Amino acid sequence: xxxxxxxxxxxxxxxxxxxxxxxxWALARLxxxxxAGRSLLLTGHNGSxxxxxxxxxxxxxxxxxxxxxxxxxxxxxxxxTVRQNVALLSHASFLYEDLTAHQNLVVLAxxxxxxxxxxxxxxxxxxxxxxxxxxxxxxxxxxxxRKRLAIARLLLKAPTLALLDEPFGELDPSGIxxxxxxxxxxxxxxxxxxxxxxxxxxxxxxxxxxLHLQDGRAVPA
Numbered sequence: 001x002x003x004x005x006x007x008x009x010x011x012x013x014x015x016x017x018x019x020x021x022x023x024x025w026a027l028a029r030l031x032x033x034x035x036a037g038r039s040l041l042l043t044g045h046n047g048s049x050x051x052x053x054x055x056x057x058x059x060x061x062x063x064x065x066x067x068x069x070x071x072x073x074x075x076x077x078x079x080x081t082v083r084q085n086v087a088l089l090s091h092a093s094f095l096y097e098d099l100t101a102h103q104n105l106v107v108l109a110x111x112x113x114x115x116x117x118x119x120x121x122x123x124x125x126x127x128x129x130x131x132x133x134x135x136x137x138x139x140x141x142x143x144x145x146r147k148r149l150a151i152a153r154l155l156l157k158a159p160t161l162a163l164l165d166e167p168f169g170e171l172d173p174s175g176i177x178x179x180x181x182x183x184x185x186x187x188x189x190x191x192x193x194x195x196x197x198x199x200x201x202x203x204x205x206x207x208x209x210x211l212h213l214q215d216g217r218a219v220p221a
Contacts, residue, residue, distance in 0.1 A: 009072030011036040011161050011192035012057060017066035019052050019216075026052040027216040029066070034194070034209065036071070036160075039187055041203040042196040043221060044213035050196040051091070053213070054163045057194070058088040070161060087159035089167055093150040097139040101130050101149050104138060108156055124152040129178055143170035151182060161192045168199050180206065 012034040019027040027049045034040050042050050055061045056068050059079045068075040070082045096104050102121050109117030125134050128148040138146065147170050154162060164183070168176050176199075183206050186193055197203045204210070212221035 008036055009069070010034055011038070011071060012040075012194065013069040013072075014053075015067040015069070017053075017056065017063050017068055019049075019056060019061065020064040025216050027056075027063075027213075030213075030216070030218055032211055032218065034192065036192055037187075037190055038209055039183075039193040039195065039207040041200075041207035041210040042194055042213070043198075043200060043203065043210065048213040049216040050213055051165055052216075054088060054090070054165050054194065054196060057161070058086050058090075058163055059083055060088070085160040086163065087154040087157040087161075088163040088165070089150055089154050090165050091169075093146045094153070095138045095146060095149060098137055100135050100137055101125055101141075101152075102134040104149060105152060105156055108153055112157065114156070120156065124155055125149075127155070128152045128182070129175070144172055144175050147171055148175065148178070151179065155182070159191060161194070162186055164193065164195045164197075166197055167195065168197055168202060176202070 010033040014030050014032045017027055017030045018025060044050050052061065056063055057070060057075065059075050059082050062076050071085055073081050075082050102125060105121035105124060106117045109120050114120050125131060128151055130145065130148055133145065167179050171179060180202060183193060195203055195207055210221055212219055
């Protein structure tokens, strides 16, 4: 067997991917491959297709044409397997408003079958800087605090591929610094990271590769 056939598949591979909403093409014939363990900065103006691309990789959407592969698995035909390996930090936090920060993480930890869910939740809340608000209901949280709790949910899942859609949004300077540290830690642990952000300076300091979108197409940055 030759070396090519035994090589690990890319963490993410886009094969001529297009996505249409009615007459509008959010993505058009996008082809790209990201090796496992690398980090990708995804840039482009609002409406360029960044969020659509992340949602396709996370299996929240299906492509109109083309194929999305995660770790060699088809994101449509092997949706369940892909979802086990991918976590998305999106604009929607998917938090339970009437539960506390601690309870939100405990619920997810139990669903994931994590031993000692309460302890795991406590450790992550400390890591994201919410130690003093563990017993506060989420409905009392600011947008920045919700973002911190949402990243704690992502970390709890321990993904192989982390998709971060504007992770610095709504964070104060200390929150941005904490998020940068978490992303660096994810990378150091071997997690493949795709980071979509308008903060280009932060993104370039964290990512080895860059994909710039304009009107759903890959163009030079």
